[in-house]
Amino acid sequence: xxxxxxxxxTNVRTSSGGGKMIGxxxxxxxxxxxxWLVFGVNPMTALQTGQMVTQGSSSNSTEVATSSxxxxxxxQVVLADTExxxxxxxxxxxxTYKEPELILFSGQINSACGSATAASGPFYCPGDxxxxxxxxxxxxxxxxxxxxxxxxxxGEQENQGKAGDFAQAYVIAHEVGHHVQTLLGxxxxxxxxxxxxxxxxxxxLSVLQELQADCFAGVWANRNQQRxxxxxxxxxxxAINAAGQIGDDRLAQASGRTVTPDSFTHGTxxxxxxxxxxxxxxxxxxxxxxxxxxx
Numbered sequence: 001x002x003x004x005x006x007x008x009x010t011n012v013r014t015s016s017g018g019g020k021m022i023g024x025x026x027x028x029x030x031x032x033x034x035x036w037l038v039f040g041v042n043p044m045t046a047l048q049t050g051q052m053v054t055q056g057s058s059s060n061s062t063e064v065a066t067s068s069x070x071x072x073x074x075x076q077v078v079l080a081d082t083e084x085x086x087x088x089x090x091x092x093x094x095x096t097y098k099e100p101e102l103i104l105f106s107g108q109i110n111s112a113c114g115s116a117t118a119a120s121g122p123f124y125c126p127g128d129x130x131x132x133x134x135x136x137x138x139x140x141x142x143x144x145x146x147x148x149x150x151x152x153x154x155g156e157q158e159n160q161g162k163a164g165d166f167a168q169a170y171v172i173a174h175e176v177g178h179h180v181q182t183l184l185g186x187x188x189x190x191x192x193x194x195x196x197x198x199x200x201x202x203x204x205l206s207v208l209q210e211l212q213a214d215c216f217a218g219v220w221a222n223r224n225q226q227r228x229x230x231x232x233x234x235x236x237x238x239a240i241n242a243a244g245q246i247g248d249d250r251l252a253q254a255s256g257r258t259v260t261p262d263s264f265t266h267g268t269x270x271x272x273x274x275x276x277x278x279x280x281x282x283x284x285x286x287x288x289x290x291x292x293x294x295x
Contacts, residue, residue, distance in 0.1 A: 001165040002230045008076030015105040071138050078169045082176045085223040100179040102131040122171055124178035126187050131175045166235035167242040170217050177216030206265040208290040211275040215288035218279025243272040
């Protein structure tokens with residue numbers, strides 16, 4: 001994946017311990033294609049519902065991340081790429097994209113969604129519209145997902161990252177996908193629906209939400225490729241491999257647990273691959289309607 005030499009986001013911060021400062025619709029075709037079609041929600045309510053998040057208290061102190069290390073630089077560029085792509089998509093719908101923050105932390109952190117540790121993995125908190133990423137994330141992906149982060153790929157050496165970069169970018173783009181769902185009002189609608197159904201049905205709604213975030217990550221990759229031609233040979237295979245490794249069925253098998261579909265919250269490996277691929281091939285948000293039927 002080629003990433004060096006592009007703008008880095010100023011929304012990446014580092015935490016010195018404990019939460020974050022609380023920060024913070026899309027209309028037209030995109031709203032009609034997602035909110036109206038999926039939930040029957042008036043498209044004009046998107047901006048309001050996008051702001052209806054729980055504002056929790058926090059005690060972390062954060063500061064703008066420095067670009068002194070390679071992984072921080074990479075995160076800044078990937079987040080900036082998502083800002084450019086989603087900013088354009090929202091503009092096409094006549095709205096302004098509200099950029100999320102991304103906090104790099106080590107060990108433990110408090111968010112508006114509660115406390116988390118490195119074991120939680122990367123996550124998005126709608127309560128403060130922030131992505132949280134432990135600094136051990138890259139190392140864990142390289143070690144546990146079989147993604148090599150130490151080999152140089154093909155192409156110009158000064159303008160590329162290491163093998164496995166795109167798999168890491170896919171995970172960040174997935175979390176940004178959850179931010180897009182919050183801005184669209186989708187997350188709020190799903191949370192409301194989950195409170196009114198059985199646990200198995202609530203899990204299924206979570207699966208649909210996660211698969212849509214995978215699809216949104218694919219949409220981002222498609223549009224970013226059109227914008228800066230950043231993909232290299234093998235990049236798509238890296239993302240597909242990552243998606244396959246973190247399917248609920250694969251994780252259950254790896255841990256020796258019984259594969260129980262009713263307990264799934266993120267989708268099977270094949271579902272995650274299929275929806276990421278659908279977004280990648282179409283480049284259209286409307287293609288990511290996971291809620292309308294067949295998985």
